[in-house]
Amino acid sequence: MLTELSIRNFAIIDQISITFNEGLTVLSGETGAGKSIIIDAIQLLAGGRGSVEYVRHKTNKADIEGLFSIESMEHPIYAVGRQYGIEITDEQVVLERTITKSGKSICRVNGKLVTLAILREFGKTLIDIHSQHETQSLMDADNHIHLLDLYDYEQIKQAKEEYTNLYDRLRKLQQRYKQLNENEQEIAHRQDLLSFQLQELEQANLVPDEDEILEKERNSLANFENVHTALQNAYNALYGDGRGLEWINHAMLSLSEHEKIDPFIDEKAEEITNYYYSLETMAFDLRNYIDQLQYNPERLNEIEARLNELNRLKKKYGATVNEMQTYMAKIEEELEEITNKDFHLTALVEEIEEIEKDARLEAKELHHLRKKAANALVKEIHSELKSLYLEKAKFQISFDNETDHPKLHKDGYDTIRFMISTNPGEPLKELTKVASGGELSRIMLVLKKIFAKHQGVTSVIFDEVDTGVSGRVAQAIAEKIYEISNASQVLCITHLPQVAAMADTHKLIEKHEKDDRTSTTVTELSPDEQMEELSRMITGTELTETAKEHAKEMLDLADIFKLKDHQE
Structure with missing residues (x-):
């Protein structure tokens, strides 16, 4: 609230x-x-x-x-x-x-x-x-089908969800069929564009995660001098006359000479011995890595050239090499469809017919559930109208498009309108065409009372x-x-x-x-x-x-x- x-x-x-x-x-x-x-x-x-x-x-x-x-x-x-x-x-x-x-x-x-x-x-x-003076959702004919569905939501929910899933699939298939069935000139232009893009991507010989790997290597080469200096300084600080390891060795020997005298010295002698050999191993690792380092300016130029080429392609086909490869697979699939258009059109028609058949069955089930809900809603509305001194009013829910083959839409094939006649002998009219402001207020209150608990409005x-x-x-x-x-x-x-x-x-x-x-x-x-x-x-x-x-x-x-x- x-x-x-x-x-x-x-x-x-x-x-x-x-x-x-x-x-x-x-x-x-x-x-x-x-x-x-x-x-x-x-x-x-x-x-x-x-x-x-x-x-x-x-x-x-x-x-x-x-x-x-x-x-x-x-x-x-x-x-x-x-x-x-x-x-x-x-x-x-x-x-x-x-x-x-x-x-x-x-x-x-x-x-x-x-x-x-x-x-x-x-x-x-x-x-x-x-x-x-305002047209509200209750008075909007386009919203009446949703209000009816809310009225008996627990019964209608599953059928509506199943229909919606089928209808969404059907729309996507119909859209794909339309794209494939466009005029020959547009298809030819599309085929030429995709062929050019595919050729450009194939010639690039993309490798998964290539851009990330190259950028790491480029950073390493570009910072070769800093890396080499850091490693050499660290090694020099540890190894050599008067350096870290020599002083730790002095400490280790000093403790070792007296380790039998005091348990504390014995414990610390063992600890410092372990530290000494660990640091000695680290010094050797640093020296070996320094020996392996090689500065190759030609390799750096190669990497820069390759990354420039990848960045050019990224502007057209994807933010990363992996995205470009995904796009490449997508256009390969579309090219195959265009090349074998007739085969795919036939397959699409068969699939569309099958999905539409299932969608119509679900739409029919929705229709029957709505009819049942409409009967219950009409009875409740008549009861409420009597309490507002509109006992002679007649309310009806109109189901349009009840033909042998009605057109499907996102809510099934029903087109629903709330109709009312407030005086005996008068024809049923849509709610928005009720002339009396007082009558319209009472009708709106009836609908609001019934739907308030279903709409969830605070x-x-x-x-x-x-x-x-x-x-x-x-x-x-x-x-x-x-x-x-x-x-x-x-x-x-x-x-x-x-x-x-x-x-x-x-x-x-x-x-x-x-x-x-x-x-x-x-x-x-x-x-x-x-x-x-x-x-x-x-x-x-x-x-x-x-x-x-x-x-x-x-x-x-x-x-x-x-x-x-x-x-x-």
């Missing part, structure tokens, strides 16, 4: 830091106080499109930072982290977004700089924002989705939003007292003027303050005793509903 949110120099916000809790948090306040600006900041934190207009007047940049707590190790955020090499520790993720007055956007995840696209990948696994944010409703429908929406908060943290901007009464935490957004500057503040309300805010939401301006009594009654009824909901 979103635990902490820090916003600085953003629109009319000077600096605020907000702590969020589990359950349902309601944000209320007068129009223009800055409620939606806070949601805009969260949306930018999730990778939304930014603008210099968000940077507070007379400041250089706007900063937004959010701390998210991840309760489950199975959360998809971990897979995203591994994909982009970002470590997630202590079950926490920090998203940061800075927008400068010049329009530059700087993004970080757990302190690591990332692109906006990568920030968006993290954001969509953590935050799901719904507003009255925080769900509703920005005035209750616009256009009142009375018993408002109460039903309030209850539905609370039910969603049982599966995910919910932050909700609302003007409805019915929704505000359901809050586990109620925060008041207010706008103030000081020194000719406007700023926004966020205050968490106590129970008494919450009742007063509810009263204000009921009456609009003046607080009356009747409004206070009504507010208290709403809070009491909300507590009863919550208790009953938890018991169920």
Whole structure:
């Protein structure tokens, strides 16, 4: 869930830091106080499109930072982290977004700089924002097939994985067939290029690890004088009149003469004798190595010339000799395919037909599993719609392309659309074509409640989705939003007292003027303050005793509903 949110120099916000809790948090306040600006900041934190207009007047940049707590190790955020090499520790993720007055956007995840696209990948696994005016994933027909698969994930998972593997293989084979079946002129050009490259690499007579071996030898020859001097100095320090070994020999003889007198001298005499013979052996090794050293300037020139040739080839064929040899084997294989194109095309066609046959069988199994899931989902949606006073609404999941030989795509051969009719006698329409804002809000809440536990999103944010409703429908929406908060943290901007009464935490957004500057503040309300805010939401301006009594009654009824909901 979103635990902490820090916003600085953003629109009319000077600096605020907000702590969020589990359950349902309601944000209320007068129009223009800055409620939606806070949601805009969260949306930018999730990778939304930014603008210099968000940077507070007379400041250089706007900063937004959010701390998210991840309760489950199975959360998809971990897979995203591994994909982009970002470590997630202590079950926490920090998203940061800075927008400068010049329009530059700087993004970080757990302190690591990332692109906006990568920030968006993290954001969509953590935050799901719904507003009255935005097209959300639940309303996107292209996403409906994925939502249906999530609904019955355990049953569909294996079949979908097997199909995906087959489909990926099929696409690669089809791509290879297309490449081999291009026009003769392109094939001829490709063959000439590969033949030239292969000839150049063959003439180079590459040897595995040759570049590394030659570089070591070159370094040794280039530093011959330093190596020779070092070895000679070491040898001279050990061997000869008045040198190290002679003095150690004196010490050894001195101890040996008295080793029978004292056990300590006996022990040290043996030790120094061992050291003496070890150092003598080392001196002989140094002398022998010096005798073998030979400086060959011609060999150094040969190595330099060979390395220059290898470096020239590396610019075209690989960073190392081994990589060039791998590339050489690859073009040999491709040349063989081109030379025997007809044979390989025939083999590819046979393999494509076999893989496509298997893919269609898996796609058919996916289709049947989805049909079963769709029936269960439709029943659950109808039940939820009734609780929101849309009992006459009819929901249906449309499966298009049900022909004898449907076209395969990455999700099988199904094309799925969520369809609904909200009034008897009206034809089924796609969700995005539902005219009434109030109806659309209720449908969206139903879908959100059902899919919240499947999508794994940490925080769900509703920005005035209750616009256009009142009375018993408002109460039903309030209850539905609370039910969603049982599966995910919910932050909700609302003007409805019915929704505000359901809050586990109620925060008041207010706008103030000081020194000719406007700023926004966020205050968490106590129970008494919450009742007063509810009263204000009921009456609009003046607080009356009747409004206070009504507010208290709403809070009491909300507590009863919550208790009953938890018991169920």
